[in-house]
Amino acid sequence: xxxxxxxxxxxxxxxxxxxxxxxxxxxxxxxxxxxxxxxxxxxxxxxxxxxxxxxxxxxxxxxxxxxxxxxxxxxxxxxxxxxxxxxxxxxxxxxxxxxxxxxxxxxxxxxxxxxxxxxxxxxxxxxxxxxxxxxxxxxxxxxxxxxxxxxxxxxxxxxxxxxxxxxxxxxxxxxxxxxxxxxxxxxxxxxxxxxxxxxxxxxxxxxxxxxxxxxxxxxxxxxxxxxxxxxxxxxxxxxxxxxxxxxxxxxxxx
Ligand SMILES: [Zn+2]
Numbered sequence: 001x002x003x004x005x006x007x008x009x010x011x012x013x014x015x016x017x018x019x020x021x022x023x024x025x026x027x028x029x030x031x032x033x034x035x036x037x038x039x040x041x042x043x044x045x046x047x048x049x050x051x052x053x054x055x056x057x058x059x060x061x062x063x064x065x066x067x068x069x070x071x072x073x074x075x076x077x078x079x080x081x082x083x084x085x086x087x088x089x090x091x092x093x094x095x096x097x098x099x100x101x102x103x104x105x106x107x108x109x110x111x112x113x114x115x116x117x118x119x120x121x122x123x124x125x126x127x128x129x130x131x132x133x134x135x136x137x138x139x140x141x142x143x144x145x146x147x148x149x150x151x152x153x154x155x156x157x158x159x160x161x162x163x164x165x166x167x168x169x170x171x172x173x174x175x176x177x178x179x180x181x182x183x184x185x186x187x188x189x190x191x192x193x194x195x196x197x198x199x200x201x202x203x204x205x206x207x208x209x210x211x212x213x214x215x216x217x218x219x220x221x222x223x224x225x226x227x228x229x230x231x232x233x234x235x236x237x238x239x240x241x242x243x244x245x246x247x248x249x250x251x252x253x254x
Contacts, residue, residue: 002100004161012167012168013031013058014166015028017035024099025046026046026049026065027052032061035065046071048074049066050075050094051073051084052117053075054075059081062081062083073085074088075087076114078113089116090106092105101120103125104118104120108130108152109141110136112128117129124208130150130153130162130164132168132211133189133216147240147241147244150217156208161205163205169203173189175251176214176215177190180228185214216247220240220243221240226243229247
């Protein structure tokens with residue numbers, strides 16, 4: 001039975017740790033010490049490291065972990081990550097036999113130039129592309145790329161568990177409610193997230209079906225989202241990529 005545990009790093013990063021019996025794999029270890037401490041405390045043997053993109057808060061701990069664990073490091077072929085042993089891109093598969101799992105690699109550029117996601121065992125590790133009720137900023141890619149990447153993720157089954165890189169849900173839901181004030185699913189999601197955070201619990205993983213119903217960046221053809229984006233721009237727009245670009249810009253300013 002595969003368990004997926006969030007190990008906290010920095011202020012709001014999660015290093016997703018997959019474990020099964022005595023083996024573990026980690027996704028996006030931006031910091032080594034919380035991961036090393038967790039592995040030691042739980043007597044787990046590291047089997048692999050997976051990275052979604054090159055930002056230091058996702059890969060900064062890899063070199064230090066490699067000093068004590070000799071394991072394969074998977075990550076995006078198109079990004080400058082010196083510690084990768086296995087550069088991968090869409091169409092590749094990542095098997096971790098010790099955990100009995102295999103992931104498909106998806107190219108999801110936008111936040112960074114060659115950002116990737118790992119999908120398998122009903123779980124999606126999507127780094128800083130799709131967030132719970134939000135999406136990553138466009139640091140290296142265009143709105144067109146990010147929109148297409150999010151649409152690609154949206155094609156996965158509704159019961160996919162979404163493991164993103166940061167605990168941003170409450171702030172994201174607050175913005176989403178400004179975009180869609182009358183979305184009842186969003187109001188209920190806000191109550192759930194408040195309850196979890198008040199209890200010191202992560203709000204992740206989220207469920208892709210809930211993202212479909214509440215995440216404004218996945219709802220750029222919904223009349224209420226189109227309306228709000230048009231109001232923000234002060235001009236009538238309908239093209240979903242333009243709607244996406246408008247709400248991404250609006251969110252940046254909040
Ligand atoms: Zn990032």
